[in-house]
Amino acid sequence: MGAVIEVKNLVKAFGDLLAVDDLSFTVYEGDVYGFLGQNGAGKSTTIRMLLSLIRPDSGNITLLGKSLLTKRHAILRQIGAVIERPDLYKYLSAYENLSIFARMSGIKPVNRSLMDQLEQVGLAERAHSRVETYSQGMKQRLGIAVALIHDPRLVILDEPTNGLDPQGIADMRNLIIGLSRNLKKTVLVSSHLLSEIEQIATRMIIIDKGKKIVEGNVDELFHPGNNRVHLEVAEQEKAWQLLSESRWGQNLEREDNAQLALQMPPEDVPLLVQFLVKNEISILSVRKANTLEDYFLSLTAGKQHVAAFTN
Template structure:
């Protein structure tokens, strides 16, 4: 559905993005993750046809964003970081206005549908300027959906919302997944892990990782970590675990639980279990631990 190849954009001598390449399949929800000023918004603006690349190509549904920008825009619903709303208009009149600009047939029916999808139908006659930020964000999402696009591009959709509003908008995005191809651009880590099937991480204008959250975790571990819980903890537990060959660190988490870090390459769990039995610790649980998405993000954007 979306193919990006060697995309580069310069502002004067400054490269905002360099040789960015990725694909997004039909019906996939891709998390486009990176710190502020990493190149996320520049990439989104190129994909939506609002900004020409310096070099490289990007295609949406087979159409080139540079030479077929009108066709691309017909197929994309875009929610920018700053939602283009008119505070003096009601929700219904604004969405009807957008639908008319988009050339939507049976406008009133489609506006009613997107208001229901985005849960703003009970605010149809309320002035946008009177809405909470959470509801304004819903209206912004409704305008991105009003022409029934194949692709949704959402740039920081929960920025500035309170926790309750964030949960509501995330649930709405999840409900749209599968029906449409979605790119979710964000620097908020839980956003990606809770809504996206695949993660693309950008830093300083370059793609530094691309995979599912689970595969990124497995691939980027610098060491194996094991969670251990015993019934009879004592100060000797850490010392005995540290003596096991290949164990590089042991950290007590309290209440008889420990995190054991081991060098890559050999499964140390059999020896850890044998040590626990030998010393009568009463082994309750032992399982491998993966890196969190937060740890992966920090590792890739600070190296």
């Protein structure tokens, strides 16, 4: 599958605030790509750069095989997006809103086509109700219908479940899955809720303070057969050098609290301990972490992110 989004070494600062810091990632055709990070991590800034709403300070963005710098208009015609809350005409009906936005996109509105769009987002029965009578979840779904009116290849959704009740979140989740499975759209969806990304995404990235922490397939990142092992030793530099040159070197990381961490199957943990003891490394503690909360906490700056990722 070809790349739909390629971001390389993207940087954006606002004064002294470095919002996006040397960020690179790739979204492939057919992905539901989760863009995960706490509030303020740089997600919305990145999305605004993807949509050419703000300019990056440096780095390259390629969308649908074209450079955003030179092919902006051609690219944007193939993208649908909902950023924060959709702008809608609240005194008009959903049908009338969709008709207006179709004309703005250069599309002659056809009754059957408009009703099909509303059916896809679960609003056909309320097609002629004024938008001011809609719940926030219904407004979000209508916003997605507007984003789909020109049949884009790529759909970008920025925190689409913000402010929704549990039913609204479930409806949005099913809609996003349907965009991929039924309409064959590539979808990038940002969120600060790990549980939502886990349920809808095929691939994902985690960013923190504008930097990429990890990227990969959701099934692999959350595979129950893998454990993240936190290792505390008396001679950290000696252990780091030893492990770097061993079979575990490719999965070795140094955490912010100066502990070492490795990703490995649980059956390898006793072998790791034996290896360290044999090489006269004093082990102070070995702790396995394989819950989602533990996993994300191990990748971000500290325990202050618990609420951001789990509530």
